[in-house]
Amino acid sequence: MAGLRxxxxxPSLPPPRxxxxxxxxxxxxxxxxxxxxxxxxxxIGFLEEELKSIEGLQPASRSCKExxxxxxxxxxxxxxxTKKIRRSRRFLEMALGKKTLSxxxxxxxxFIQSLCSDKNEKFTAxxxxxx
Amino acid sequence: xxxxxxxxQRHVAATETLNALKAKLKQKRLLLLDTDVAGYAxxxxxxxxxxxxTDLVCCRTLQGHTGKVYSxxxxxxxxxxxxxxxxxxxxxxxxxxxxxxxxxxxxxAWVMTCAFSxxxxxxxxxxxxxxxxxxxxxxxxxxxGNLPVSRMLTGHKGYVSSCQYVPDEETHLITASGDQTCVLxxxxxxxxxxxxxxxxxxxxxxxxxxxxxxxxxxxxxxxLEMISAAFLASMFVLGFSVSINGSNSRMFVSSSCDSTVxxxxxxxxxxxxxSFHGHEGDVNTVRFFPDGNRFxxxxxxxxxxxxxxxxxxxxxxxxxxxxxxxxxxxxxIAFSISGRLLFAGYTMVIAMYGTLYWQRYVVFFxxxxxxxxxxxxxxxxxxxxxxxxxxxKFLNQQVVLNLGSLQTSHYGRISCLGLSGDGSALCxxxxxxxxxVSCDL
Numbered sequence: 001m002a003g004l005r006x007x008x009x010x011p012s013l014p015p016p017r018x019x020x021x022x023x024x025x026x027x028x029x030x031x032x033x034x035x036x037x038x039x040x041x042x043x044i045g046f047l048e049e050e051l052k053s054i055e056g057l058q059p060a061s062r063s064c065k066e067x068x069x070x071x072x073x074x075x076x077x078x079x080x081x082t083k084k085i086r087r088s089r090r091f092l093e094m095a096l097g098k099k100t101l102s103x104x105x106x107x108x109x110x111f112i113q114s115l116c117s118d119k120n121e122k123f124t125a126x127x128x129x130x131x
Numbered sequence: 132x133x134x135x136x137x138x139x140q141r142h143v144a145a146t147e148t149l150n151a152l153k154a155k156l157k158q159k160r161l162l163l164l165d166t167d168v169a170g171y172a173x174x175x176x177x178x179x180x181x182x183x184x185t186d187l188v189c190c191r192t193l194q195g196h197t198g199k200v201y202s203x204x205x206x207x208x209x210x211x212x213x214x215x216x217x218x219x220x221x222x223x224x225x226x227x228x229x230x231x232x233x234x235x236x237x238x239x240a241w242v243m244t245c246a247f248s249x250x251x252x253x254x255x256x257x258x259x260x261x262x263x264x265x266x267x268x269x270x271x272x273x274x275x276g277n278l279p280v281s282r283m284l285t286g287h288k289g290y291v292s293s294c295q296y297v298p299d300e301e302t303h304l305i306t307a308s309g310d311q312t313c314v315l316x317x318x319x320x321x322x323x324x325x326x327x328x329x330x331x332x333x334x335x336x337x338x339x340x341x342x343x344x345x346x347x348x349x350x351x352x353x354x355l356e357m358i359s360a361a362f363l364a365s366m367f368v369l370g371f372s373v374s375i376n377g378s379n380s381r382m383f384v385s386s387s388c389d390s391t392v393x394x395x396x397x398x399x400x401x402x403x404x405x406s407f408h409g410h411e412g413d414v415n416t417v418r419f420f421p422d423g424n425r426f427x428x429x430x431x432x433x434x435x436x437x438x439x440x441x442x443x444x445x446x447x448x449x450x451x452x453x454x455x456x457x458x459x460x461x462x463x464i465a466f467s468i469s470g471r472l473l474f475a476g477y478t479m480v481i482a483m484y485g486t487l488y489w490q491r492y493v494v495f496f497x498x499x500x501x502x503x504x505x506x507x508x509x510x511x512x513x514x515x516x517x518x519x520x521x522x523x524k525f526l527n528q529q530v531v532l533n534l535g536s537l538q539t540s541h542y543g544r545i546s547c548l549g550l551s552g553d554g555s556a557l558c559x560x561x562x563x564x565x566x567x568v569s570c571d572l
Contacts (some may be wrong), residue, residue, distance in 0.1 A: 033138040040145035046402070047152040051159065060164045063439040063446055064171035067470070070422045072177065076469035077555035078187060078571050079180055
């Protein structure tokens with residue numbers, strides 16, 4: 001039963017034991033078999049509907065084109081660009097307070113200067129607030 | 132008893148008819164599969180993305196959990212992460228500063244999944260207690276210093292393996308459960324709005340097995356797993372996943388117990404809109420593609436697939452080479468914000484695919500500590516995934532990638548992953564108790 005918990009401490013539950021399968025009343029023998037058969041026949045109906053609907057379906061190439069157009073049409077911060085200084089690198093540098101990491105390269109003064117002129121970087125904007 | 136015998140006959144006949152129909156359907160669909168995404172991209176002369184050694188590296192390690200991390204979720208904005216761990220806690224992190232803003236002690240330690248609400252005000256979690264618990268992050272702590280549960284969503288008859296808030300709705304979420312149903316909840320009342328699935332009453336072997344394997348994973352350490360890695364690899368996936376369409380929040384997909392995925396309309400609980408066939412093993416993870424018209428899946432059969440929701444076509448299969456007796460299980464997947472990259476967490480390694488060409492990059496290599504830390508030994512065990520020997524082949528081009536350094540890799544199984552709301556960072560959670568945030572340098 002759902003309900004608001006009070007402000008008292010919540011007693012910790014004992015380690016759960018795997019529950020026995022849900023008890024479906026009267027689902028033994030005939031009734032269980034009937035339920036299984038009905039489920040199968042329902043599935044058959046769905047598949048027959050699907051077979052009919054396939055007749056008018058467009059081929060996969062149209063959907064593939066949509067995928068290709070979509071993924072190439074949108075910017076992605078994780079895909080490397082040819083820019084020397086990339087947005088996420090600024091996140092890295094600023095978030096780490098300009099500490100040098102084992103795998104990062106050195107930061108030069110011009111790079112830091114260029115950070116301040118960037119206007120469109122969400123991460124940078126947030127980081128500058130936090131710094 | 133003759134009635135029973137007759138029913139059994141009907142059962143056999145129905146099964147045969149069903150299998151025949153499935154075969155016919157498969158055949159008809161094959162005729163319509165004139166290409167896959169990779170084939171189309173090649174025919175259009177599109178060029179693959181290339182990655183260098185300093186692209187996509189770990190820039191933050193979030194440490195604080197004392198047990199395996201099982202699940203994580205980002206806020207849609209503000210770059211916060213909630214993680215759930217075997218240590219019985221949820222931790223809310225600021226991904227930029229790596230500070231913990233909340234450490235929530237759970238009433239039931241056996242947690243399997245967690246989710247952030249769209250506004251970032253609440254977190255939800257679920258697990259072996261079969262309950263989905265909601266915590267309001269702005270609530271004052273109780274007298275023991277713990278954040279109180281603000282709502283418990285009870286009613287599932289099995290563990291809660293996956294939960295997700297409906298996009299832009301603080302008061303509704305969907306859970307997937309080991310009882311083989313998905314439920315849409317109204318958090319305000321704590322009541323079920325709709326129940327999806329539940330017509331499967333065909334045995335509970337899988338259910339009990341998952342309980343056992345979850346508990347086993349909670350107790351074993353790395354050494355035991357190394358010894359029986361191949362056997363255990365098939366057991367440690369918790370399964371039953373759900374993903375809501377970000378472009379149309381009335382639609383969601385759920386992995387089903389029969390290796391299919393089902394697409395649901397929340398307004399019609401009585402039957403799925405469509406079932407998607409193709410996988411040859413349990414489907415452990417599903418995730419909508421950013422355009423809302425496709426979704427990706429990851430399975431025990433070692434493949435990820437991309438399906439189209441309107442036609443039902445399988446548009447692409449993503450697979451990785453593996454040893455003869457090994458089938459890597461896909462535990463989690465995520466798409467980058469453009470959909471160009473598919474991240475797939477396997478039982479040991481995350482592979483990142485270019486969606487167009489399905490070229491595969493090994494991005495993260497999670498190593499096992501075996502006796503003393505001997506990376507070369509570990510490399511030999513999973514050589515096909517090793518950082519140093521991995522080769523990327525595409526169109527006769529061989530590129531050797533050496534991504535990241537050993538220091539920045541997880542040293543335990545990667546259990547969960549997710550992209551930040553703006554797509555600029557990937558977070559991975561691992562059985563080594565840490566989370567790592569990675570971004571493009």
